[in-house]
Amino acid sequence: xxxxxxxxxxxxxxxxxxxxxxxxxxxxxxxxxxxxxxxxxxxxxxxxxxxxxxxxxxxxxxxxxxxxxxxxxxxxxxxxxxxxxxxxxxxxxxxxxxxxxxxxxxxxxxxxxxxxxxxxxxxxxxxxxxxxxxxxxxxxxxxxxxxxxxxxxxxxxxxxxxxxxxxxxxxxxxxxxxxxxxxxxxxxxxxxxxxxxxxxxxxxxxxxxxxxxxxxxxxxxxxxxxxxxxxxxxxxxxxxxxxxxxxxxxxxxx
Amino acid sequence: xxxxxxxxxxxxxxxxxxxxxxxxxxxxxxxxxxxxxxxxxxxxxxxxxxxxxxxxxxxxxxxxxxxxxxxxxxxxxxxxxxxxxxxxxxxxxxxxxxxxxxxxxxxxxxxxxxxxxxxxxxxxxxxxxxxxxxxxxxxxxxxxxxxxxxxxxxxxxxxxxxxxxxxxxxxxxxxxxxxxxxxxxxxxxxxxxxxxxxxxxxxxxxxxxxxxxxxxxxxxxxxxxxxxxxxxxxxxxxxxxxxxxxxxxxxxxx
Numbered sequence: 001x002x003x004x005x006x007x008x009x010x011x012x013x014x015x016x017x018x019x020x021x022x023x024x025x026x027x028x029x030x031x032x033x034x035x036x037x038x039x040x041x042x043x044x045x046x047x048x049x050x051x052x053x054x055x056x057x058x059x060x061x062x063x064x065x066x067x068x069x070x071x072x073x074x075x076x077x078x079x080x081x082x083x084x085x086x087x088x089x090x091x092x093x094x095x096x097x098x099x100x101x102x103x104x105x106x107x108x109x110x111x112x113x114x115x116x117x118x119x120x121x122x123x124x125x126x127x128x129x130x131x132x133x134x135x136x137x138x139x140x141x142x143x144x145x146x147x148x149x150x151x152x153x154x155x156x157x158x159x160x161x162x163x164x165x166x167x168x169x170x171x172x173x174x175x176x177x178x179x180x181x182x183x184x185x186x187x188x189x190x191x192x193x194x195x196x197x198x199x200x201x202x203x204x205x206x207x208x209x210x211x212x213x214x215x216x217x218x219x220x221x222x223x224x225x226x227x228x229x230x231x232x233x234x235x236x237x238x239x240x241x242x243x244x245x246x247x248x249x250x251x252x253x254x
Numbered sequence: 255x256x257x258x259x260x261x262x263x264x265x266x267x268x269x270x271x272x273x274x275x276x277x278x279x280x281x282x283x284x285x286x287x288x289x290x291x292x293x294x295x296x297x298x299x300x301x302x303x304x305x306x307x308x309x310x311x312x313x314x315x316x317x318x319x320x321x322x323x324x325x326x327x328x329x330x331x332x333x334x335x336x337x338x339x340x341x342x343x344x345x346x347x348x349x350x351x352x353x354x355x356x357x358x359x360x361x362x363x364x365x366x367x368x369x370x371x372x373x374x375x376x377x378x379x380x381x382x383x384x385x386x387x388x389x390x391x392x393x394x395x396x397x398x399x400x401x402x403x404x405x406x407x408x409x410x411x412x413x414x415x416x417x418x419x420x421x422x423x424x425x426x427x428x429x430x431x432x433x434x435x436x437x438x439x440x441x442x443x444x445x446x447x448x449x450x451x452x453x454x455x456x457x458x459x460x461x462x463x464x465x466x467x468x469x470x471x472x473x474x475x476x477x478x479x480x481x482x483x484x485x486x487x488x489x490x491x492x493x494x495x496x497x498x499x500x501x502x503x504x505x506x507x508x
Contacts, residue, residue, distance in 0.1 A: 222474035
């Protein structure tokens with residue numbers, strides 16, 4: 001396996017941002033500017049309809065790099081960002097917009113479309129992780145986390161279930177329909193975000209997905225508010241979650 | 255109103271510990287050793303069967319004083335710590351032990367006994383707060399929080415519902431039966447801890463109490479584990495919760 005091919009590099013406020021591709025998949029890697037020592041890696045999955053450098057991604061990456069000293073990688077999901085849409089993508093997106101305009105539930109369409117994207121994205125993520133671990137500043141032995149809400153959870157749950165290198169994950173805000181069975185195979189520590197007044201995901205559905213994880217250590221953070229009102233402080237909480245678990249892993253191996 | 259009567263003082267690791275009484279109620283006040291400036295106050299309610307200096311109280315107080323720069327006060331609940339037990343206390347405690355030994359549900363006894371204790375404790379807390387606010391290092395204008403789990407929630411919910419000086423609260427791990435109606439009158443920001451596998455408080459009961467709060471800002475932290483396995487990191491989370499809200503209040507008044 002080769003390391004990622006870097007296509008652009010910039011830096012500001014102590015963070016280096018490098019665009020890369022792995023097997024044609026476009027991604028971005030944020031890293032601490034100071035120190036070439038090995039540091040943990042967090043893979044982040046973006047939400048549906050957005051992309052690898054959407055504000056939620058850059059904001060969370062900044063917190064993780066500065067608060068945790070981690071590397072953070074995001075790749076564009078299939079049909080998102082710099083990647084082409086297929087005819088299937090176009091049909092599903094049109095179906096979603098029709099449902100939204102008609103005031104019909106979005107859940108059934110999001111669930112089936114995201115499951116389709118996850119089938120494609122999971123092997124892409126594994127190949128990307130192979131490549132990132134070829135970098136000397138990451139390496140093959142360091143802790144790896146995964147952080148993805150909404151579509152990031154639809155892709156992340158099947159990824160974490162099959163990828164033993166990922167040892168801690170933050171998920172949230174998805175329906176259990178296509179994910180609960182897979183979540184039952186996940187035993188690594190997780191933090192799970194849920195909006196108590198989500199107008200798309202019924203409360204019982206969100207709680208059922210949290211309940212499905214087999215992890216001995218799992219924390220539900222449910223906040224008052226609608227689907228898009230996930231509080232900013234949950235990103236800080238995710239940083240602390242990873243710092244706690246990476247630290248523990250580092251200590252236990254020392 | 256007079257300030258509390260201090261009966262003992264010691265200090266270690268940058269924290270001053272002062273025993274006090276207010277109207278004969280014994281309490282303890284922990285304060286930052288450095289700086290005589292006014293600082294926020296957190297009132298903490300201890301759990302059933304314990305007392306004002308139980309390890310959970312001293313541990314949380316240490317985190318709050320050092321992490322948040324707050325003053326922290328705890329008083330012994332009626333029938334607890336240095337306070338005498340009445341015949342009613344003895345009967346309820348005996349009933350609780352009988353239920354426990356017989357493997358019967360503890361909930362009905364805890365709910366009714368804690369409600370009785372709250373009737374006594376709420377006015378005691380308000381008088382104690384009056385006295386503490388007479389101290390120059392606390393004052394009458396500063397932010398006041400409340401932090402109490404288990405019996406600390408049974409007493410804290412009716413206290414916060416009637417006490418407008420308390421502007422942020424951390425609760426958790428109690429049944430909704432005697433508290434949900436009162437919780438519906440609480441609108442200040444809250445954080446609420448619940449154990450996902452609590453063997454005493456059914457999951458639906460815990461969620462119903464969280465749901466009852468009218469607060470626009472409320473966060474549920476539900477962790478895998480049994481009743482007594484509330485993770486230590488939730489105490490750190492409570493410190494950050496108070497720091498966030500105290501800071502906001504200070505800023506908004508500046």
